Amino acid sequence: MSETTTATTGTEKQPSKVRTALSGTAGITFLSIVMALVIGAFFIAFSDPTVQETTGYFFAAPLETISAAWTAVMEAYKALLTGMIFDPAKLSTEGLIGALKPLSETITMATPLILAGLSVALAFRAGLFNIGAEGQIILGAIFASYIGFAFDLPWIIHLPFAVLGAIVGGAVWGGIAGFLKAKTGAHEVITTIMLNWIAIYLVAWLLTKPAFLREGRQDPISPPVNPSAEYPTFIDDWRMHAGILVALLCAAGVAWLLDKSTLGFQFRAVGSNASAARTAGMNVSRMYLLVMLIAGGLAGLAGSAQVLGTEKSLTGGVSAGIGFDAITVALLGRANPWGVVAAGLLFGGLRAGGLNMQTQTGTPIDIVLVIQALIVLFIAAPPLVRSVFRLPETGGAGFMQTAKGWNA
Amino acid sequence: MSAVVAPAPEVLPEVHIVPPTPRLVKVLIGLGVVALVVFGLLTPSGEDVTFQLTLGDEALALPDVTLPAKISAIVFSAIALAAAVGALFASRKAKPLWPYATGFGVFFVLGFLAWAVAGNTINLVGLLQGSLLLAVPLVFGSMSGILCERAGVINLAIEGQLLTGAFVAAVVASLTQNAYLGLIAAPLGGLFIGLLLAIFAIKYWVDQVILGVVLNVLAVGLTSFFYGRLLAPNQETWNSPPTFSPVPIPVLSDIPIIGPILFNQNIVVYLMYIVVIVINIALFRTKWGLRVRAVGEHPTAADTVGIKVNSVRFRNVLLGGLVAGLGGAFFTVASVGAFGKEMTAGKGFIALAAVIFGRWKPLGALGAALFFGFADNLQSVLSIIGTPIPSEFMLMTPYLATLLAVAGLVGKVRAPAADGIPYKKS
Numbered sequence: 001m002s003e004t005t006t007a008t009t010g011t012e013k014q015p016s017k018v019r020t021a022l023s024g025t026a027g028i029t030f031l032s033i034v035m036a037l038v039i040g041a042f043f044i045a046f047s048d049p050t051v052q053e054t055t056g057y058f059f060a061a062p063l064e065t066i067s068a069a070w071t072a073v074m075e076a077y078k079a080l081l082t083g084m085i086f087d088p089a090k091l092s093t094e095g096l097i098g099a100l101k102p103l104s105e106t107i108t109m110a111t112p113l114i115l116a117g118l119s120v121a122l123a124f125r126a127g128l129f130n131i132g133a134e135g136q137i138i139l140g141a142i143f144a145s146y147i148g149f150a151f152d153l154p155w156i157i158h159l160p161f162a163v164l165g166a167i168v169g170g171a172v173w174g175g176i177a178g179f180l181k182a183k184t185g186a187h188e189v190i191t192t193i194m195l196n197w198i199a200i201y202l203v204a205w206l207l208t209k210p211a212f213l214r215e216g217r218q219d220p221i222s223p224p225v226n227p228s229a230e231y232p233t234f235i236d237d238w239r240m241h242a243g244i245l246v247a248l249l250c251a252a253g254v255a256w257l258l259d260k261s262t263l264g265f266q267f268r269a270v271g272s273n274a275s276a277a278r279t280a281g282m283n284v285s286r287m288y289l290l291v292m293l294i295a296g297g298l299a300g301l302a303g304s305a306q307v308l309g310t311e312k313s314l315t316g317g318v319s320a321g322i323g324f325d326a327i328t329v330a331l332l333g334r335a336n337p338w339g340v341v342a343a344g345l346l347f348g349g350l351r352a353g354g355l356n357m358q359t360q361t362g363t364p365i366d367i368v369l370v371i372q373a374l375i376v377l378f379i380a381a382p383p384l385v386r387s388v389f390r391l392p393e394t395g396g397a398g399f400m401q402t403a404k405g406w407n408a
Numbered sequence: 409m410s411a412v413v414a415p416a417p418e419v420l421p422e423v424h425i426v427p428p429t430p431r432l433v434k435v436l437i438g439l440g441v442v443a444l445v446v447f448g449l450l451t452p453s454g455e456d457v458t459f460q461l462t463l464g465d466e467a468l469a470l471p472d473v474t475l476p477a478k479i480s481a482i483v484f485s486a487i488a489l490a491a492a493v494g495a496l497f498a499s500r501k502a503k504p505l506w507p508y509a510t511g512f513g514v515f516f517v518l519g520f521l522a523w524a525v526a527g528n529t530i531n532l533v534g535l536l537q538g539s540l541l542l543a544v545p546l547v548f549g550s551m552s553g554i555l556c557e558r559a560g561v562i563n564l565a566i567e568g569q570l571l572t573g574a575f576v577a578a579v580v581a582s583l584t585q586n587a588y589l590g591l592i593a594a595p596l597g598g599l600f601i602g603l604l605l606a607i608f609a610i611k612y613w614v615d616q617v618i619l620g621v622v623l624n625v626l627a628v629g630l631t632s633f634f635y636g637r638l639l640a641p642n643q644e645t646w647n648s649p650p651t652f653s654p655v656p657i658p659v660l661s662d663i664p665i666i667g668p669i670l671f672n673q674n675i676v677v678y679l680m681y682i683v684v685i686v687i688n689i690a691l692f693r694t695k696w697g698l699r700v701r702a703v704g705e706h707p708t709a710a711d712t713v714g715i716k717v718n719s720v721r722f723r724n725v726l727l728g729g730l731v732a733g734l735g736g737a738f739f740t741v742a743s744v745g746a747f748g749k750e751m752t753a754g755k756g757f758i759a760l761a762a763v764i765f766g767r768w769k770p771l772g773a774l775g776a777a778l779f780f781g782f783a784d785n786l787q788s789v790l791s792i793i794g795t796p797i798p799s800e801f802m803l804m805t806p807y808l809a810t811l812l813a814v815a816g817l818v819g820k821v822r823a824p825a826a827d828g829i830p831y832k833k834s
Contacts, residue, residue: 043630043633047633047634047637047638129617129618131617131621180811180814180815183815184814184815184816185816186811186814186815186816187814189564189617190760190764190810190814191811191814191815193564193757193760194757194761194807194808194810194811194814195807195811197754197757197804197806197807198804198807198808198811200754201800201801201803201804202800202804204800205798205800205801208798208800324621324624324625325625327618327621327622328621328622328625331618363637364632364633364635364636364637366628366629366630366632366633366635366636367629367633368629369625369626369628369629369632369633370626370629370630370633371629372625372629373622373623373625373626373629374626376618376622377604377608377614377619377622377626380608380612380614380615380618380619380622381608381612381614383612384612
């Protein structure tokens with residue numbers, strides 16, 4: 001977005017350059033992540049069994065508690081980091097491919113997050129809240145997986161066909177919300193929330209039907225998609241697949257759309273002031289519909305990354321909360337396409353690293369959700385972060401405070 | 409004086425002031441026709457349907473009612489359609505529609521049951537008793553939504569408040585082995601989320617939709633984290649709360665049919681009656697309620713007459729948190745007993761749906777919540793006796809109904825005017 005760090009140029013006592021920089025958009029984001037990690041550390045420490053044991057005699061030996069807490073936190077975060085990027089322990093046994101596997105997992109997890117994050121971000125720039133990425137992912141996954149396992153086609157046709165199906169599925173689901181907004185003024189937050197749950201039950205129902213149920217299985221899982229519809233992988237041992245290329249392409253596409261195209265200009269105009277856009281002769285209703293169609297298509301692609309890349313079959317839990325994480329991704333990325341890519345990689349890393357942390361130290365992966373939520377809470381309230389670190393007020397960073405009511 | 413001759417009013421043609429048919433009436437008539445066709449045609453002839461009207465332990469035993477399924481499906485649907493047509497005439501005369509709408513609902517459901525249960529027996533009392541129970545968290549959640557949104561703060565975090573309430577109730581009740589203490593502590597769980605909502609929405613002007621989403625994530629994260637760390641490894645100490653059993657109210661619980669449904673429930677249900685009545689009276693009959701509504705509709709005007717807008721909002725959001733937290737207790741100390749990860753499973757969003765469906769009115773939300781609870785319970789009852797409708801579609805009902813409601817199918821749905829807009833004194 002356009003907020004830049006403005007250095008104060010007055011004669012009054014100037015804060016140091018570092019503090020001014022920290023008070024800007026990037027600085028606030030960084031400090032928010034730090035604060036969230038620190039609070040997360042407290043939760044990890046307090047819930048650690050060893051720490052609880054030592055608190056029993058805290059006043060006799062306070063240092064023991066503190067050192068136990070320190071160890072617990074450090075081990076958890078170390079496991080988080082090695083699960084995110086690089087595992088040096090595997091370097092000698094499995095070579096570079098094995099040691100870098102965590103990074104590939106991070107990218108695997110980040111792929112749908114980036115795509116769904118772009119969906120939320122694009123809608124956000126047009127003044128719409130797409131809370132419905134979850135449902136759009138499910139619809140995309142339904143279409144993509146069905147095309148993936150029901151057809152037998154050469155690779156060159158099959159994969160694009162399945163991907164197109166994902167886009168259509170997501171776009172239909174997003175389009176319903178856009179259509180209702182355009183035609184009846186129904187608030188997209190409410191409609192997308194409802195559509196999420198309808199999609200959840202829809203996929204649950206489909207997975208009871210013979211057309212979707214894997215032969216010989218009673219649990220809700222579809223047949224595996226044919227290899228010809230799968231996203232190609234890069235390295236045999238890694239799950240990372242070409243979906244990430246699609247995600248990056250989409251990021252570039254959304255960036256171009258928003259910054260360079262006429263349509264994107266109209267989207268942003270509607271987003272910053274719908275009445276002004278209407279006065280200027282734009283068809284606001286049509287914009288709403290278009291935005292939600294495109295946003296839905298992007299989220300549908302996230303569904304394709306799940307079923308054609310990572311999971312390779314449709315299950316009831318195919319969306320795995322990605323649609324909700326996508327909202328935090330879009331906000332952390334400040335609704336900027338490349339920001340979304342960075343945020344998606346960070347949260348994908350937290351997901352991947354969180355799994356490693358859970359298996360290695362027993363710290364439940366759910367702490368990752370806490371950290372994500374805290375990060376977004378803090379970046380949404382720059383004055384809070386500034387007051388914690390006693391930073392100078394630089395204005396700006398007023399993102400996420402442009403609230404509109406239900407009736408807007 | 410006499411020079412001014414008013415034109416005779418009776419000259420105005422009467423026909424032009426007939427109000428247009430409300431969407432609701434059109435929808436009811438449409439549904440009535442569909443019911444008549446679908447239930448009438450699809451119900452197999454020659455089958456009977458049996459409605460049980462007692463649970464079996466009442467003092468006054470009512471006999472079971474056995475009816476031929478096809479004929480009763482047709483008759484009930486026809487009565488429903490007649491009620492819809494009645495609503496049409498009522499709307500022409502600008503009379504209240506709700507008696508007709510209620511009659512429509514009752515007979516529509518009976519027609520549906522005659523079709524869905526054909527060849528089987530269904531216990532109506534048990535069905536309704538269970539429905540009321542399932543509606544409890546929805547009612548508390550929607551009351552939280554109303555308290556916040558009437559004051560102008562959007563509460564999308566109901567789900568999170570229910571979840572933290574359920575968690576705190578389970579932990580406190582387990583540690584003390586006292587369900588009452590769990591019930592008393594539960595509101596504090598909801599209060600925690602409410603406090604964050606209030607601070608960030610009112611002090612930092614963070615967009616309330618974002619806040620709701622993020623606070624739900626936070627609630628899921630925190631409760632799941634502590635569940636995995638503390639509750640799951642030590643179920644005995646941390647997660648084995650005692651639960652409330654039903655307490656029949658003397659005399660009232662002996663009334664046939666409605667006695668066992670309404671007055672043989674546990675304490676949380678009775679608390680729900682009190683909470684709904686208190687909120688409804690407080691919101692529409694007291695000075696406090698007038699202020700809250702003023703703040704939600706026109707904060708600037710409220711400020712001008714000396715109402716402290718943000719204080720009112722802050723208090724209401726906290727109050728909402730308390731109420732939703734209390735509703736969360738239902739999940740642990742009043743039903744399942746043990747806390748489970750993400751055990752609220754979307755109930756908070758159905759509560760939000762009830763707020764909207766009930767048009768931000770306590771009694772409306774109560775009605776919507778009861779309807780959604782009924783759909784939920786009917787789904788589980790029908791899945792046992794075998795049903796022509798997949799249970800997943802029955803589970804979709806609240807969401808579909810709300811989608812149609814906000815799309816204007818049942819008339820205009822309008823939130824408090826200042827809902828979601830932070831108040832900044834200029």
